[in-house]
Structures are given as C-alpha cells and as structure tokens.
C-alpha cells in the first residue's frame with residue numbers, strides 16, 4: 604500500500620489548521636538573489652541589529668566555566684525568577700511574586716503555553732489586527748477560533764465598543780499585544796484601561812504579549828496586568844529576544860497567577876522540561892543592566908525609525924511614525940493593491956526585501972512591513988534604490 608493511501612501516514616487532525624510561516628518563503632527568495640550575486644537591502648527581518656550585551660555573554664562563559672550545566676527546576680532557577688519578579692514590580696508595576704514567574708524558551712513557548720492553558724476547542728479569541736502571524740496558528744493548535752479586531756478601527760471607534768461588537772458567548776480570551784508587530788501600534792493607558800474593563804465585565808482572560816516593551820518611542824508602555832483587577836486574569840508573555848538582542852538564545856518568561864500558572868508549568872514540563880541552565884544564569888545579567896542601556900537602544904531605534912519613515916513618506920508610501928517596536932508599515936497601494944505583488948516589485952526592481960502585509964492577516968493587505976532594525980547606511984541605501992527604481 605502506498606503511504607498516501609494509508610490512513611496511518613497522516614498528521615493528527617489537531618495540526619490540520621496549523622500553518623507554516625510565510626516569512627520563511629521570503630527569506631528563501633532573498634537568499635536565492637544573494638547567491639546569484641545581487642546586493643539585497645534587507646528590511647524583512649525581525650531581529651535586533653545590536654549584539655547581545657557583553658555582560659550577558661560574560662555571564663554565559665562564567666556559567667559554563669563553573670559547570671552550571673545540570674537540570675534546573677523546570678520553572679527556572681530561583682535567582683532568575685526572583686530578579687524577574689523584581690523587574691515586573693518595578694518596571695511593569697505588576698504585583699508579581701517569584702511563584703508567578705516561569706522561565707520559558709523565548710516568547711513563543713510562553714505564548715504556546717498560554718493559549719494551551721486557556722483555550723478549549725470552539726473557544727474564540729479576540730485578536731487585534733494586523734497581528735503577528737503565529738498567533739492564529741497557536742490558537743488553531745488549541746482548535747480555537749481567531750476573531751480579528753482591527754486595531755485602527757478600535758482606536759477610532761472605541762476599544763470597548765469595538766471589542767463588544769466582535770464578542771460572542773464563545774469568546775474566552777483577548778490577545779493583547781503592545782507594541783504590536785507588524786504595525787508598531789501601541790495602546791495608550793486609556794485604551795489599555797478600556798480593554799481591561801471589557802475583559803473584567805465579560806469575565807475574559809487576557810493573553811498579553813509584551814515582546815517590544817522596551818521599544819516605545821511615543822508615550823509609555825502600559826502592562827495590562829498592572830491595571831486594577833487584571834493581574835489575576837492575565838497571562839503576560841515576555842521575551843529577552845528584542846530588548847537584549849537575544850533572538851538565538853530562546854529566552855523568555857511568562858507571568859500569571861493560579862490557575863494559569865499550573866497550566867503553564869504543565870506545558871513547559873512536557874515540552875522542554877525547562878530552559879537551558881547556563882542560559883538562565885546568563886539571562887540574570889540582563890536584569891542587572893543600568894537604565895541608560897534602555898535609553899541607548901531606544902535612541903538608536905528612534906534614529907532609524909525617523910530616517911526610514913521620512914524617506915518612505917517622500918516616496919509617497921504614506922506612513923505614520925510607529926509608536927513602538929521596530930517596524931514601519933506603510934500603505935503601498937500606489938505600487939500595487941496586493942501586498943504580495945508590491946513586495947515582489949520592490950524586490951525585483953529595487954532589491955528591497957520586505958514582508959507583504961497580508962501575511963499578518965487580511966487587515967494588513969495593501970501594506971508592507973519594513974524593519975528599521977538595521978544600519979542607517981542600509982536604510983539610506985535602500986531608500987536610494989527605491990527612489991531610482993520604483
């Protein structure tokens with residue numbers, strides 16, 4: 604019997620609705636062009652342009668030299684969980700204790716565990732949109748349903764009212780990402796209060812994603828779990844990837860009270876049984892970095908943001924300066940009304956690599972995501988190429 608005719612050689616049905624990232628396809632195209640000798644101006648990435656800070660790398664070397672390489676408690680080494688809880692109280696203003704923190708392999712594992720903890724088959728999750736693509740797949744993996752809520756519409760028409768319009772009796776949770784990938788949209792305190800009031804009144808769980816908490820250029824970063832009555836109904840996922848340029852380390856953490864913490868711990872235990880022990884000792888050094896470290900990275904990203912946004916606007920690719928994260932998300936309908944075609948045009952004519960907005964859901968159509976996490980020289984050269992070739 605051929606494998607295709609057999610009923611054995613198939614994936615579990617649970618994985619049917621789970622997709623793979625489109626961004627990988629773009630990356631492959633860029634690599635092909637580069638292999639052919641072309642210079643490609645890369646704006647498609649999602650990584651900090653910086654290097655992991657020295658003190659973190661030195662702490663890793665020390666951890667290895669001191670043989671801190673054995674199993675740690677699955678939830679994380681107490682020293683790191685203690686440092687994270689202090690950070691949460693001081694910087695995020697959330698009433699977290701050490702036992703409310705679990706160390707995770709990046710933001711992704713925290714989010715995976717959070718959705719698994721909360722969402723039953725058939726449950727609906729309200730997701731502000733355009734949204735970071737894996738979220739729909741994480742919800743699909745729970746056999747839940749993603750319900751999109753356009754962020755700009757919610758801002759214009761009221762966060763509470765817009766969420767209410769999309770809610771049903773199956774609504775179980777709200778995914779609250781601020782600042783947002785791909786648009787840089789950042790909720791104000793008043794908007795976060797509105798979302799919180801909605802969650803409290805409807806008795807919903809909030810899965811907060813604060814991957815870009817340290818990259819806010821306008822206003823303040825507000826952790827929804829810090830608002831009244833919200834800590835107990837919020838699971839917040841953090842990552843060291845963006846703040847400390849540690850994408851490859853796979854280091855993050857999730858914060859929640861019970862019963863959520865039990866769910867998070869079960870997911871962690873039966874997936875990776877914790878996070879690499881030496882990496883945890885290294886991560887401890889991140890929480891000892893001085894305040895001016897954060898001011899420094901914000902200054903560097905803001906300079907790049909301003910350079911890219913003013914260049915895009917001059918080219919007629921209208922774009923508000925994003926309030927947070929490191930992406931610009933201009934309207935490119937002037938190039939082509941379909942963002943996949945627009946991305947192809949930019950890549951082929953100007954060797955400028957971007958991500959089509961539709962990858963981030965239907966509300967991203969007509970836009971391209973440009974990362975400004977690169978050198979000012981690359982930004983300038985990419986803009987020059989667009990000016991000459993578009």
Ligand SMILES: Cc1ncc(COP(=O)(O)O)c(C=O)c1O
Pocket residue numbers: 649708709710711712735780783784812814841842843844850853854855
């Ligand atoms: C909005 C958002 N959340 C979470 C993550 C997860 O990051 P990581 O798994 O690298 O920690 C990312 C990474 O791009 C992101 O953009």
